[in-house]
Amino acid sequence: MAEKFDSLEEHLEKFVENIRQLGIIVSDFQPSSQTGLNQKLNFMVTGLQDIDKCRQQLHDISVPLEVFEYIDQGRNPQLYTKECLERALAKNEQVKGKIDTMKKFKSLLIQELTKVFPEDMAKYKTIRGEDPPP
Amino acid sequence: MENFSALFGAAEPPPAAAAALGFGPAKAPGAGAAPPPTASAAAPPPGEDAARKAAAGPFYLLRELPGTTELTGSTNLITHYNLEHAYNKFCGKKVKEKLSNFLPDLPGMIDLPGSHDSSSLRSLIEKPPICGSSFTPLTGAMLTGFRLHAGPLPEQCRLMHIQPPKKKNKHKHKQSRTQDPVPPETPSDSDHKKKKKKKEEDPERKRKKKEKKKKKVSGKAGVRCPAHGPPRGSVSGHSQGAAGQQLSQALSVLPPQNRHSPEHPGVGSSQASSSLR
Numbered sequence: 001m002a003e004k005f006d007s008l009e010e011h012l013e014k015f016v017e018n019i020r021q022l023g024i025i026v027s028d029f030q031p032s033s034q035t036g037l038n039q040k041l042n043f044m045v046t047g048l049q050d051i052d053k054c055r056q057q058l059h060d061i062s063v064p065l066e067v068f069e070y071i072d073q074g075r076n077p078q079l080y081t082k083e084c085l086e087r088a089l090a091k092n093e094q095v096k097g098k099i100d101t102m103k104k105f106k107s108l109l110i111q112e113l114t115k116v117f118p119e120d121m122a123k124y125k126t127i128r129g130e131d132p133p134p
Numbered sequence: 135m136e137n138f139s140a141l142f143g144a145a146e147p148p149p150a151a152a153a154a155l156g157f158g159p160a161k162a163p164g165a166g167a168a169p170p171p172t173a174s175a176a177a178p179p180p181g182e183d184a185a186r187k188a189a190a191g192p193f194y195l196l197r198e199l200p201g202t203t204e205l206t207g208s209t210n211l212i213t214h215y216n217l218e219h220a221y222n223k224f225c226g227k228k229v230k231e232k233l234s235n236f237l238p239d240l241p242g243m244i245d246l247p248g249s250h251d252s253s254s255l256r257s258l259i260e261k262p263p264i265c266g267s268s269f270t271p272l273t274g275a276m277l278t279g280f281r282l283h284a285g286p287l288p289e290q291c292r293l294m295h296i297q298p299p300k301k302k303n304k305h306k307h308k309q310s311r312t313q314d315p316v317p318p319e320t321p322s323d324s325d326h327k328k329k330k331k332k333k334e335e336d337p338e339r340k341r342k343k344k345e346k347k348k349k350k351v352s353g354k355a356g357v358r359c360p361a362h363g364p365p366r367g368s369v370s371g372h373s374q375g376a377a378g379q380q381l382s383q384a385l386s387v388l389p390p391q392n393r394h395s396p397e398h399p400g401v402g403s404s405q406a407s408s409s410l411r
Binding site: 013016019020023026027028029030031034037038041042045046048049052065068069071072073074075076077078079081082085086088089091092094095096098099100120123124127128 | 191192199206207208212220229231232233235236239240245246248254255256268269270272280281282284
C-alpha cells in the first residue's frame with residue numbers, strides 16, 4: 001500500500017520542484033534561457049504523464065470530500081483526521097454508556113418482574129439462561 | 135426504535151417481516167396463560183422459526199440475544215482497530231493549524247483560502263477542466279508560443295516567491311531567557327562606555343578644576359579669610375619689612391597648586407616654609 005503512495009509522492013515532488021524552477025526562470029527571463037524554459041515545459045508534460053500513470057494503482061483509494069474543504073481553507077488536513085478520531089471516540093463512549101444503561105435496566109426489570117411474576121420469569125430464565133450481570 | 139414500537143404495539147399483529155426476523159405470532163395479552171406450545175403439539179413449520187417458536191414457550195416477541203462476538207460500541211473501537219498510535223499522534227499533541235505546516239516545502243502562499251484565486255480542489259471536482267484524456271509532449275512549433283519577453287516579472291505576479299512567515303523556534307528563546315537572565319555582555323559594554331566617557335570627561339574636568347582653583351586663588355588673594363588669618367597677598371602690605379617681601383616673592387614663584395588650599399592647609403605652608411629656608 002505504502003509503495004503506491006511513495007511513487008505518487010515522488011512524482012508529485014518532482015513535478016512541484018520542476019514548476020518551482022520554471023517559476024524562477026520566468027520571474028526574471030533572459031533570452032538565453034529560452035531553451036531551458038522549453039525543456040522545463042516538456043518536463044512538466046512528462047511529469048503529468050507520470051502522475052496520470054499512478055492513477056491506475058490508486059483506483060481503490062477513496063478520499064473523503066471533507067479533506068478537500070480543509071485544504072481549500074488553507075488548514076492542515078491532519079486536523080480532519082484528528083477530529084474524526086475524537087468524534088469516533090466520543091460516539092463510542094456515548095454508545096457504551098447507552099449499552100451499559102440498558103443492561104442495568106434489563107437486570108433491574110428482570111429482578112422486579114421476578115417478584116411479581118415468579119413462575120413466568122422462571123420459564124423465561126430457563127429459555128434464556130442466566131444472564132451475566134451488567 | 136422499530137423494536138420498541140413493536141413491543142408497545144403488541145396488541146396488533148406484527149408484520150410479516152417482523153415474524154420473519156424471529157418474532158413470535160401475535161397473541162392477545164392474556165395468551166401467556168395458555169399452555170405453552172411444545173415442539174410436538176405445534177404445527178411443524180419448516181426451518182428455524184418453528185424451533186424458535188417452540189423454544190419461546192409462553193413468550194412472544196422473543197428474539198435471540200445478540201452474540202457476544204458481535205462488535206458493538208461497548209468495546210473500545212480505537213484499540214480494536216489498532217488505532218492507538220494514530221490517536222496518540224494526532225490527539226496527544228497539538229496539530230498545527232496551517233497547511234504550510236503540513237507541506238513545508240511547497241512554494242507559494244498555500245495558507246490562503248483557495249476561493250481567493252479560484253485554485254480550490256472543490257472547484258476542480260465540481261467543474262473539471264476541459265482537456266484531452268492524454269498528455270502529449272510539446273512540439274517545436276508549439277513551444278514558439280512560450281517565447282517570453284526579457285526582464286523581471288511585475289511584483290503582483292511574483293506569487294511563487296512569497297513564502298508564509300515562519301515562526302522562530304521557541305526553545306531558543308526559552309534557553310536564552312533561562313541561561314542569560316542578566317546578559318553578561320551588557321554590563322561590560324556599559325562599563326566600557328562609562329570608562330570611555332570618564333576618559334573623555336577627564337581632561338575637561340581637569341581643566342575646569344584648574345580654572346576653578348585659579349579663580350579661588352585669585353579671589354582669595356584679596357579677601358581676608360577669618361579662619362587662616364590674613365590673606366597672603368596682603369602680607370607685604372601689613373608687614374612692610376624685608377622678611378615680608380621675601381615671603382611674597384617666594385609665594386609668587388610657587389605654582390598655584392602648591393599654594394595654600396583649604397583641603398590641605400599645612401602643605402602649602404610647609405613648602406613655602408621650606409623654600410624660605
